[in-house]
Amino acid sequence: MTAPHVPLSILDLVSISEGMTVREAISASMEGARTADRLGYERYWFAEHHNTESLASSATSLLIDRAASMTQRIRVGSGGIMLPNHSPLAVIEQFGTLAQFHGDRIDLGLGRAPGTDQLTAQLLARTSAEPQAFIAAVEQMRDWSREEPSAGGLPISASVAQGTEVPMWILGSTANGARLAGQLGMPFSVASHFAPFQYLQALETYRSEFDPSAKSAQIERPHTMVGVNLVVAETDEEAQRHFSTLQQMFLGVVTGQRQKIQPPRPIEEVAADHLLQQVDQTLSIRAVGSPATVVRQLEEIVATTGADELILTAYYYDPADRLKGLELLAEAWGLGTGANG
Template identity: 55%
Template structure:
């Protein structure tokens, strides 16, 4: 395939492991992804989630950028209403000053957590107009003049870094915002598959190259897909039960860390809880996964894919990354 392939990492914490161990495994995987030729590595913001260690994305990005040389590293994403835009500009401008032109900033409007935790984060408005204004200000702080349009006397260390901004979303609302702002769109199809076809259409139809925030001259879509590759279909299906259990736990309100793989047949009575959310997945041997991913690209017309691979054993995740890279690049 000719389109770029990237990785989304939520820094999963396996049962029996600590956040420290999960982060160390994530950094080791970052080095591997850099060597294998993946285009970018993004970390997604989540809070009050016991099975994920991806809450402070800027710190994870700095760690990953420090142990890699080529791969782009960024946020997929920062849930912008959880943060003051000036602080985001300062953090990501600092990252760009430290690591050069390898930093991406994906922005979302979702809380990335439950309502009580969102309140504890001091969450501000997620309304589309407020979200768009924050992006407008961020671009000002990243620009050569280093000033937000709505606050022209406020400058930041991010001046001149021109950190690329993406809009994240899984619905037509997020797609419309991305299109109207003339920005690249990261489609969260790996967990929000219900509106992907409509969202892609809305994004392309609403795309404005003359928007004040526009930074690309045509629509660009990076779509998410769950991927597990193994030497046999049976082993891939067994490894996929790790994320299936995670989604089943989410629906049942069960708070526990990432569980080891199980016999796929043992989940048959509960699989309905995870099937819809995980329908955009490629699972199997290298040839099977390649065919499934190619079909998804044909369906969506995606310009890039971003893969999500959960594993109880970091070695299984790294093996999947290796097999995928061998068949894709």
């Protein structure tokens, strides 16, 4: 099976491996951004998370600024900013400033989930996650970024963002989130890499609900990006070994016994069969194997979903293995050669 080689992007949560400092984890992520830039990946996005021992992606806009400063071509953005944790004015001012720094290379991906536990979410909360409140906040940010804000709006300007028209994406994992993206007339990125159970329904809903005439619309037709778990190595066997690192991470989520990113090990030594089955169902949207195997799997995902782009999240214990995987995939997919559409 073949499908057009759509653009590939990277989603980075700034993972912290066992024995690694936060400073080292951030440095490794920046090296990932530089590598993705050089190899021809389309975007490098950071996801907002809080109160998570294994991740250092809490100050998303700061990571974006750092990565954009260290790259030349690649788009850098959020995948996403969890809007309930912030005020819309603060978000658009931050991303307007990023656009002033780095020009038209900044993406603002927005989500409704808190990206953390309930208690931490209460400490962060600034904006309602209810659908109509979310729509109103997005429309407000869109208006603040226009060259000419609409009449009748709030008598407040975000001058640093005015005229930047920062490209916005809506992130979601269910039909409800997809519907909001369609109603807003914005691109939609589906979180199938950790929430695969409604992702095809979500894509269908988004396309059927898409409204190019919406007040906030930035595009004329639906545009989708699908999240995929990625592990690439020289051989299928080596990739499966590295995949056990991701399995251990999600095992910690399932059992509530989270820890830093662990080295590869035989997964049957650390997970009972019923837990492993649950983990693998959660991680079912994945491409794991040699470059040829991964290309075939990604082509199948594109053919099944009709995705315009894929965004890949790649967890390895050793950052050097992650960079090698990105290089292997870039060559096999034809990035930087004009073959990726």
